Amino acid sequence: MITEGSDSSFATQPAGVILALQRATHDTLRLLTARLAGENLSGSEINVLANLADGRVRSVGELAVDTGTKPTTLTSLLDRLASRGLLTRELDPADRRSFLLTLTAPGSRAARAARDVMDAIEAEALGSVSDAELAGFHAVVRALTAASQ
Amino acid sequence: MITEGSDSSFATQPAGVILALQRATHDTLRLLTARLAGENLSGSEINVLANLADGRVRSVGELAVDTGTKPTTLTSLLDRLASRGLLTRELDPADRRSFLLTLTAPGSRAARAARDVMDAIEAEALGSVSDAELAGFHAVVRALTAASQ
DNA sequence: TATTGTTATACTCTATAACTATA
DNA sequence: TATAGTTATAGAGTATAACAATA
Numbered sequence A, B: 001m002i003t004e005g006s007d008s009s010f011a012t013q014p015a016g017v018i019l020a021l022q023r024a025t026h027d028t029l030r031l032l033t034a035r036l037a038g039e040n041l042s043g044s045e046i047n048v049l050a051n052l053a054d055g056r057v058r059s060v061g062e063l064a065v066d067t068g069t070k071p072t073t074l075t076s077l078l079d080r081l082a083s084r085g086l087l088t089r090e091l092d093p094a095d096r097r098s099f100l101l102t103l104t105a106p107g108s109r110a111a112r113a114a115r116d117v118m119d120a121i122e123a124e125a126l127g128s129v130s131d132a133e134l135a136g137f138h139a140v141v142r143a144l145t146a147a148s149q
Numbered sequence C: 001t002a003t004t005g006t007t008a009t010a011c012t013c014t015a016t017a018a019c020t021a022t023a
Numbered sequence D: 001t002a003t004a005g006t007t008a009t010a011g012a013g014t015a016t017a018a019c020a021a022t023a
Helices: A017-035 A043-052 A060-067 A071-083 A105-125 A131-147 B017-035 B043-052 B060-067 B071-083 B105-125 B131-147
Strands: A087-092 A095-103 B087-092 B095-103
Touching (some): A017 B043, A017 B060, A017 B105, A017 B131, A043 A060, A043 A071, A043 A095, A043 B017, A060 B017, A071 A087, A095 A105, A105 B017, A105 B131, A131 B105, A131 B131, B017 B105, B017 B131, B043 B060, B043 B095, B060 B071, B060 B095, B071 B087, B095 B105
Antiparallel strands (some): A087 A095, B087 B095
């Protein structure tokens, strides 16, 4: 049920799907970095760590896909995280052109913190959103992501 | 119920709502700038123009809310758009601290082009998405945006 | 030849703090 | 005093092209 949609206090809700997406991304990212101020992480660093938080070892290319960025964008960011001791880059024995990204113990802690804050924001925001609406959200986002490859 | 979540062809689909949001935003923005390469517009410029495309005259602060950014972020971007003749800043007679942003004729054309490409991407991507799913998407995005203010 | 990822390079994005003008 | 927006400043995000190493 979208009761807020007809509330005049939301008169500036953007018309298009992509515009709404961009606004929500900016807004949540700002809240996220504010709540994680103690960790001293930028928005993109939070995005990267939260993706790695599942413990799955990834190559740079895979991480680029997961975050929606390019490997070249990640290089300096990964340099920074590595120099802070949050992750390591190891040559993939199976393909020595590729690096395997692994969180260190402090990195896992920071990634966990990022995911926890994300989860908390989602829980707060989506309290009155139904499972069906949430499924609809994922369907739309998945379709947009797939169409943009 | 999120049945698609268990589809192995979407194995890299991010778990969280916010992670999915970020990835979709990055991916769509990249496609958008690629398709609008002829206009020579950056992602944020496209975002701003597409918001202004409805013809509604806005203050800088209102535009910042609509785009999910801060006025300070918009200043140099608006400088650029104004220097290219795409919009004008006029003092608001009702509050002379504030500027009214108005698209010029070329600005309206560029904004229209941006909206058209956005609409086309949405139409292509969301062909098989139901109205109910789309409504769910908007409910989630609206809730996230509201919770992040 | 093609692919992975980095380096070099060039802009753009983003925000905080300090400021001006107006309310 | 408070608010709208800019300026100054600083750092992060983003990508293209060129490159080295590997496949």
